[in-house]
Amino acid sequence: MTGRDGGADLTPISEFEPVVILVRPQLAENIGTTARAMANGGLFHLRLVAPRDGWPQERAWHASSGADRILEAATVYETVDDAVADLQRVFATCPRPRHVIKPVMTARGAAAELRIASHHKIRTGILFGPERAGLDNEDMARADTLVRYPLNPNFMSLNLAQAVLVMAYEWYLTEDITAPRDFMTNETHVATKGELENFMSHLLRELDDTGFLRNEQKRPGMIRNLRHFFTRGEVTEQELRTLHGVISELVRARKAQR
Structure with a gap:
C-alpha cells in the first residue's frame, strides 16, 4: 500500500482486549471508519471475515484518519468460525429481534462484561454484521451473548462505524476516570x-x-x-x-x- 505515514501510535495494551470482527464488510471506507472508531475507544484488534472486495484496500486507509496501525494489523478469515476459533467468549450486535434464545445485553452491560473478561485473561470478540442486512442467524449462532443498543425505537439505523463506536465508547468508559463535570478557570481560581x-x-x-x-x-x-x-x-x-x-x-x- 502507498501514501501512508504510519498514522497515530496505536498499540494494544493487552492481547486480551476485545477483538472487533467485521463479518462480510462491503465497503473499504466503512472498514477505515471502523478503525477510526476503534481507536477512539481504545480497541485495537480488528478481524475481517470475507470482505466483499478483498483486502487490503487503499480506500480504507484514506477513511481511517490515521488509524493506520489497526488496519495494518487486521487479519482476514474466510468464515466466522475461523475468526472466532481462538476466542472464549463472543458477543454479537443484533439491531433487530430474531428467533434466537440467548442472553441480550445493552452496549454498556456488554462492555462491563468484556472488561471483566479482559482482567481474567479471557479472549473475547464482538461480531458486527454486513452494512446492508446485519448478522444472520448462522452468524449469531456462534455468539454467546447478543448486544442491542437502546436507541429510538422508531429509528434505530446505524452505519457500521457508528455501531462500532457505540461499543468502543462504552468499553472506554468502563475504566475512564474523567469527572462528569468540570469548571475551567484558566489562570484564576474559584473565589474563596x-x-x-x-x-x-x-x-x-x-x-x-x-x-x-x-x-x-x-x-x-x-x-x-x-x-x-x-x-x-x-x-x-x-x-x-x-x-x-x-x-x-x-x-x-x-x-x-x-
Missing part, C-alpha cells in the same frame, strides 16, 4: 468565601452610600438576594476583581459629578 465576603462588604458599603438600601424593612432581604446571586455559582477571583473595579469606577464617577 473570604474573597466573596470582601466583595460583598465593598458592594454593600457603596450601596448604603448611594441610598439603595435605605428601606430598613426591605434591606435584609435585598442583601440576602445579592448574597445568593454571587454565591450560587462558581464566581472566580478574577471576576470579583473586575466587579470591584466596576464599583470603584461608579463611585469615582459619582463623586466627580458632585
Whole structure:
C-alpha cells in the first residue's frame, strides 16, 4: 500500500482486549471508519471475515484518519468460525429481534462484561454484521451473548462505524476516570468565601452610600438576594476583581459629578 505515514501510535495494551470482527464488510471506507472508531475507544484488534472486495484496500486507509496501525494489523478469515476459533467468549450486535434464545445485553452491560473478561485473561470478540442486512442467524449462532443498543425505537439505523463506536465508547468508559463535570478557570481560581465576603462588604458599603438600601424593612432581604446571586455559582477571583473595579469606577464617577 502507498501514501501512508504510519498514522497515530496505536498499540494494544493487552492481547486480551476485545477483538472487533467485521463479518462480510462491503465497503473499504466503512472498514477505515471502523478503525477510526476503534481507536477512539481504545480497541485495537480488528478481524475481517470475507470482505466483499478483498483486502487490503487503499480506500480504507484514506477513511481511517490515521488509524493506520489497526488496519495494518487486521487479519482476514474466510468464515466466522475461523475468526472466532481462538476466542472464549463472543458477543454479537443484533439491531433487530430474531428467533434466537440467548442472553441480550445493552452496549454498556456488554462492555462491563468484556472488561471483566479482559482482567481474567479471557479472549473475547464482538461480531458486527454486513452494512446492508446485519448478522444472520448462522452468524449469531456462534455468539454467546447478543448486544442491542437502546436507541429510538422508531429509528434505530446505524452505519457500521457508528455501531462500532457505540461499543468502543462504552468499553472506554468502563475504566475512564474523567469527572462528569468540570469548571475551567484558566489562570484564576474559584473565589474563596473570604474573597466573596470582601466583595460583598465593598458592594454593600457603596450601596448604603448611594441610598439603595435605605428601606430598613426591605434591606435584609435585598442583601440576602445579592448574597445568593454571587454565591450560587462558581464566581472566580478574577471576576470579583473586575466587579470591584466596576464599583470603584461608579463611585469615582459619582463623586466627580458632585
